[in-house]
Amino acid sequence: MTFSNSLELLSFHWVVYTIYAFMIISIVAWFGYNLGRKEKAKSIVRIPFYGYMAFLVIMGVGHHIFTYNAIPWVSQDITRHDITPDARYNIEVGNHKWRLPELPIVVQCGQTIAFDVTSDDLTYGFGLFRQDGTMVLQMQVDPGHNNDIYWTFNHNGDFDLTSTEYSGPAQYDEEGNDLMLVKHFMKVVGCEKGGKQ
Amino acid sequence: MSWKENLISGTNFDPDSLNALQKVTLRAVVMAFLFYGLVAIEGMIMRMVETGKEVAPIPEMFFHPDHFFSIMTAHPIVGIFGSTYQLVFGAFTFLVPYLTKKPLYSIKLANWTWGLITAGTAMAWFAAFAWHYAPLYTLYWPLPVDTRQFSEVGGIVFIVGVALIMLGTFGFIYNIYATIFARVGVHKDKTTKELLISGFGIDGMLNLINKLRGKPPYSKEPALALPVVAIFRGTVDTFLDAVVILGAGILVLVYLIADLGGLQWDMNAIDALLYKNWFWWGLDLVADGLVLIYVAGSWYLLATLITGQKLFMENVARAALMLELLVSWMVWSHHLLSDQPQPEMMKLISGEMVTAFELLTQGLALFITLVTLWKARPLKMTMELKYLLGGLVGFGLAVPAGIIQADMGLNRVLHNTQWIIGAHVHIAIIVGLYMTLYSAVYVLWPIVTNNTKLYSHKLSNAHFWLHLIGGIGMGAFMGMAGLDGMLRRHLYVHGEFNPLMIFAAICGTMLLAAWAIFLYNIVMSVGIKGLVGIFMPAKDPTPSYGIDEALEPADDPAFAK
Numbered sequence: 001m002t003f004s005n006s007l008e009l010l011s012f013h014w015v016v017y018t019i020y021a022f023m024i025i026s027i028v029a030w031f032g033y034n035l036g037r038k039e040k041a042k043s044i045v046r047i048p049f050y051g052y053m054a055f056l057v058i059m060g061v062g063h064h065i066f067t068y069n070a071i072p073w074v075s076q077d078i079t080r081h082d083i084t085p086d087a088r089y090n091i092e093v094g095n096h097k098w099r100l101p102e103l104p105i106v107v108q109c110g111q112t113i114a115f116d117v118t119s120d121d122l123t124y125g126f127g128l129f130r131q132d133g134t135m136v137l138q139m140q141v142d143p144g145h146n147n148d149i150y151w152t153f154n155h156n157g158d159f160d161l162t163s164t165e166y167s168g169p170a171q172y173d174e175e176g177n178d179l180m181l182v183k184h185f186m187k188v189v190g191c192e193k194g195g196k197q
Numbered sequence: 198m199s200w201k202e203n204l205i206s207g208t209n210f211d212p213d214s215l216n217a218l219q220k221v222t223l224r225a226v227v228m229a230f231l232f233y234g235l236v237a238i239e240g241m242i243m244r245m246v247e248t249g250k251e252v253a254p255i256p257e258m259f260f261h262p263d264h265f266f267s268i269m270t271a272h273p274i275v276g277i278f279g280s281t282y283q284l285v286f287g288a289f290t291f292l293v294p295y296l297t298k299k300p301l302y303s304i305k306l307a308n309w310t311w312g313l314i315t316a317g318t319a320m321a322w323f324a325a326f327a328w329h330y331a332p333l334y335t336l337y338w339p340l341p342v343d344t345r346q347f348s349e350v351g352g353i354v355f356i357v358g359v360a361l362i363m364l365g366t367f368g369f370i371y372n373i374y375a376t377i378f379a380r381v382g383v384h385k386d387k388t389t390k391e392l393l394i395s396g397f398g399i400d401g402m403l404n405l406i407n408k409l410r411g412k413p414p415y416s417k418e419p420a421l422a423l424p425v426v427a428i429f430r431g432t433v434d435t436f437l438d439a440v441v442i443l444g445a446g447i448l449v450l451v452y453l454i455a456d457l458g459g460l461q462w463d464m465n466a467i468d469a470l471l472y473k474n475w476f477w478w479g480l481d482l483v484a485d486g487l488v489l490i491y492v493a494g495s496w497y498l499l500a501t502l503i504t505g506q507k508l509f510m511e512n513v514a515r516a517a518l519m520l521e522l523l524v525s526w527m528v529w530s531h532h533l534l535s536d537q538p539q540p541e542m543m544k545l546i547s548g549e550m551v552t553a554f555e556l557l558t559q560g561l562a563l564f565i566t567l568v569t570l571w572k573a574r575p576l577k578m579t580m581e582l583k584y585l586l587g588g589l590v591g592f593g594l595a596v597p598a599g600i601i602q603a604d605m606g607l608n609r610v611l612h613n614t615q616w617i618i619g620a621h622v623h624i625a626i627i628v629g630l631y632m633t634l635y636s637a638v639y640v641l642w643p644i645v646t647n648n649t650k651l652y653s654h655k656l657s658n659a660h661f662w663l664h665l666i667g668g669i670g671m672g673a674f675m676g677m678a679g680l681d682g683m684l685r686r687h688l689y690v691h692g693e694f695n696p697l698m699i700f701a702a703i704c705g706t707m708l709l710a711a712w713a714i715f716l717y718n719i720v721m722s723v724g725i726k727g728l729v730g731i732f733m734p735a736k737d738p739t740p741s742y743g744i745d746e747a748l749e750p751a752d753d754p755a756f757a758k
Contacts, residue, residue: 006610010680013607017598017620021673024593032586035570036578049510049564056560060553064604071606078541078605123337123469125535125613127684133693135610135682138535142470143339145538164613166333166686168346169262176260176690 001070004154006136009071073137073151076112080150085114093141094120096170096180098161104184109191112152119143125164128185130157138164153188161185203721208650210723212730216739217304218291219645223731225287225311226638230716232279232318237709239272244671244702249692252699260690266331269686270355271322273334277483278362279318281626283311284634285491286369289428291645291742292498293373296422299382300741302375306368313365320358330355333686335480336445338472339464342452349457356446356453363443370436377421377429382744387420395420396429397522401515408512423511427494430518434486434525441479445472470538478529484622485555486525488630490518492592493562495633499585500566502640504573509565521558528552531603535612544605552603559596563589580657584636587665591629594669595621598676611679615694618685619675619701627668627708635664635715644742652721660715667707674701 003009068074076083087107092099107113117126119141126147127138136159141147161182163171171180198206215223245253246260258264290310294301301307324330328351332341341352378392394400395416403415421429448467455462497508508514530547533539566589576582598621602611611617642651651657675683678697683689692698720728 009607010610013601014677014680017601020597021594025590025669028586028590028593031567031571032578032583035574035576035582038575040574049513052564053557053561056557060556060600061550063600064549064553067604067606071609073609074606077609078545121464122340122343123473129682133682135614137609138612139609140533140536140612142473142536142538144465144468145470147537149537164684164687165337166266166335166340168340168343169266169329169331170346172262172688174261176262176265176688178688 003071007130007134007155010134076150076152080114080148083112083150085150086111088114088116091115091117091126092120093117093124093126093163096163096167098180098182100182100185103182103186104158105186107153107186107188109156109188110152110154112150114148114150117141117147117149118145119147122167123165124167124180125162127162127164128159129162130159140165154191155188156191157188158184159186159188203652203724205724205726207724207727208652208722210646210649210727212723212727212733213736214647215645215731215735216737216742217735218294218301218740218742219647220731220735221304221307221311222287222291222645224308225283225290225314227728227731228311228315229280229284229287230712230719232275232283234712234716235322236272236276236280237705237712239268239275241702241705241709242268243272244698244705247689247692247698248695248702249698250690252692252695253702260688262688263329263331265688266333267325267329270331270333271325274321274359274362275318276626277334278314278359279322281630281634282362282366283314286310286314286366288634288637288641289373289491290369291641293376293425293428294741295644295743296425296498297377297382297384298741298744299376299379299384300739300744302372302379304738304740306372310365310368310372313361313368317358317361317363317365320361321355322358324351324355324358327351328354336449336476338467338469338476339452341449342456342464344453344456349453352453353450353457356450360443360446360450363439363446366435366439370432370439373428373432377425384420391420396426398426398430398515398517398519401426401512402519404512405516419515423508423514424494424498426515426518427490427497430522431487431490431494433522434482434490437526438479438482438487441476441482445476445479470536473533473536474529474539477532478526481529481532482525484625485528485552486521488625489555489559489562490521490525492588492630492633493518493521493559495637496562496566496585496588497569499581499633499636499640500569503579503582503585504569504576506569506573509568509572513561514565517558517561520554524551524554524558528555528603531608534603534605534608549604553600556596556600559592563593579639580654580661581636581639583661584632584639587661588629588631588633588636590665591624591627591632591668594672595625595629598624613685614679615675615683615685616679619672619679621676623675624669624672628665628672631668632664635661646723649722652718656714656718660711660718663707663711663714667704667711670704671701671708674698674704 089101089105121143123143124141125138126141128136130136137151139147139149162178163180173179242259245255246265250260290307328348330347330351378389380387400416400419407415452462497514501508527547528551530543531552534544534548602608602617674697678694681694683694
């Protein structure tokens with residue numbers, strides 16, 4: 001099982017966590033109901049204490065092992081210094097303004113792109129969003145450091161850019177509009193429908 | 198009794214019958230719930246803004262970024278310190294002497310504690326209100342000293358306010374440890390070493406090891422009761438956290454004062470990432486340290502008080518509190534998983550692997566509490582039991598949500614979104630923490646108020662359901678908006694994430710209504726006269742509760758000798 005973009009991952013996450021949430025609420029509700037009953041409820045399952053502990057350890061560690069194998073950008077992120085990207089874009093930010101290459105950035109399907117972002121003054125964020133507002137990726141932009149992210153784009157898209165970290169009210173105009181929002185920052189083209197090359 | 202008489206005099210509450218310990222406890226609790234109301238109103242304003250100008254029936258000024266982010270800055274300060282800290286500190290100031298059967302070290306210091314935290318919270322709030330000082334609670338360097346955006350005076354008032362809160366926190370810490378280590382009453386013959394071993398939960402661990410080796414237990418009767426061990430342990434993190442926050446405050450203050458004096462100091466002299474690590478290490482001791490440990494201790498206490506039975510697997514619980522100490526010191530990197538210059542090994546070990554242990558420690562506390570209750574059934578479904586179950590649900594939802602996001606894959610698309618603050622933080626605090634605290638309030642109510650009759654149980658029930666459904670609902674809708682890409686520290690003025698934000702605002706309204714009902718119920722129980730009486734000097738200076746033997750407080754000079 002591999003997630004080819006954030007939409008697939010977030011949909012999966014939505015379903016799994018919703019099931020879990022209903023399950024934990026139901027368990028405690030069932031528990032509360034039976035606590036008050038004079039007729040003692042029989043245990044449905046007997047949970048051995050150390051078995052439960054082992055289950056928690058497996059869930060905690062297994063979750064990371066699963067995501068490492070199922071989410072491609074995890075290993076890419078860890079080994080990014082050994083990867084040669086198809087294109088690299090250097091972006092600077094300061095005084096709540098981006099200094100960007102010529103826009104829109106056009107990326108061919110399946111290309112791995114490196115974004116190198118540096119800040120002159122404050123901590124910002126670098127986030128790409130689809131036209132429906134869903135997030136493609138984000139990272140923090142710490143001043144005085146190189147902030148780089150490598151990303152392989154497997155789906156066509158038209159992405160906006162904005163700062164995902166609060167850097168003071170100067171990011172907005174008096175009406176509350178985001179001044180750091182760059183519409184149609186990049187386009188991914190050449191993918192087949194469904195996201196494969 | 199007429200409604201008006203009830204409002205003025207309460208049911209049967211007599212503030213003059215309270216001793217000094219009861220009064221100082223109630224003072225902190227009253228301030229905590231007043232600040233809770235303020236934080237609920239602030240939260241509702243922000244929820245309304247997020248529904249958009251076209252929908253929200255609130256004045257235009259709230260949509261201005263200066264105003265919006267100053268509310269967002271004040272909100273956690275008032276909520277965490279003004280309300281939660283005060284409530285927890287007030288409860289523990291009563292519980293430690295009550296459970297150790299010793300007098301509180303100093304009533305005077307306890308009064309200073311709630312006074313300093315109240316004044317400090319009010320100052321920080323005022324700085325945001327009057328000067329729109331808005332670097333948020335994260336204080337990411339160098340934003341708090343960015344005088345292009347913020348007033349120096351506003352910043353100084355804010356930081357001095359936070360410093361007062363931390364001084365009050367130090368007062369609480371000193372009082373708690375001085376009470377625990379006072380060798381009077383049942384601890385007259387105990388050594389400091391014995392109290393330390395028990396306080397850190399080492400006796401529980403040694404008991405477990407001895408059991409495995411077939412030897413008799415290290416300690417059959419531990420020097421400190423388990424809830425006191427949790428308070429002892431959690432207070433270590435409270436101290437470290439206060440040191441870090443105070444340190445950050447001093448740094449910001451020095452820069453602001455220099456700026457006011459016309460000196461333009463180089464902001465790059467401080468490494469932003471190093472500062473972030475240091476600050477999050479301290480700040481995370483609140484979220485992943487003292488809150489989880491205090492909550493575990495509170496669950497154990499509530500479970501034993503509600504059932505009247507011994508805690509299930511007490512030695513394991515004691516040992517787990519020791520494990521939580523180590524875990525809480527090493528998990529801060531999960532806040533920096535999206536910081537690319539952060540070393541990968543720190544992300545993997547501290548951010549992911551050690552953080553995952555919180556699933557184990559909190560899952561253990563939940564299991565032990567549930568089994569203790571289960572073994573004592575049938576139980577009467579009292580308000581305290583209902584709230585305790587609500588608290589368990591809250592952490593049952595919020596802790597796994599936190600573990601999920603503390604992952605390098607998911608964090609890439611969840612960091613700084615409404616998922617973090619909704620599904621994780623708000624459910625943990627509003628449902629998990631507050632419902633546990635409400636359970637403690639109902640358990641301690643007859644003890645601290647000398648059996649004052651509660652005005653209405655129907656209102657208590659209404660409060661419970663509105664708070665539970667409103668809290669889970671608001672967190673869930675915020676979380677869903679986060680999965681749709683909505684950021685947490687961002688201004689949306691056109692209802693971009695409706696209808697989710699409208700649903701979240703409806704649930705927020707339920708929370709606000711729940712607080713109003715709770716407050717009304719309490720005011721009608723104690724009366725306005727009683728409420729004022731709580732803040733009048735106590736006629737009975739006793740600094741303890743439920744001890745037959747007369748013991749002097751340890752801050753009495755003759756006694757100290």
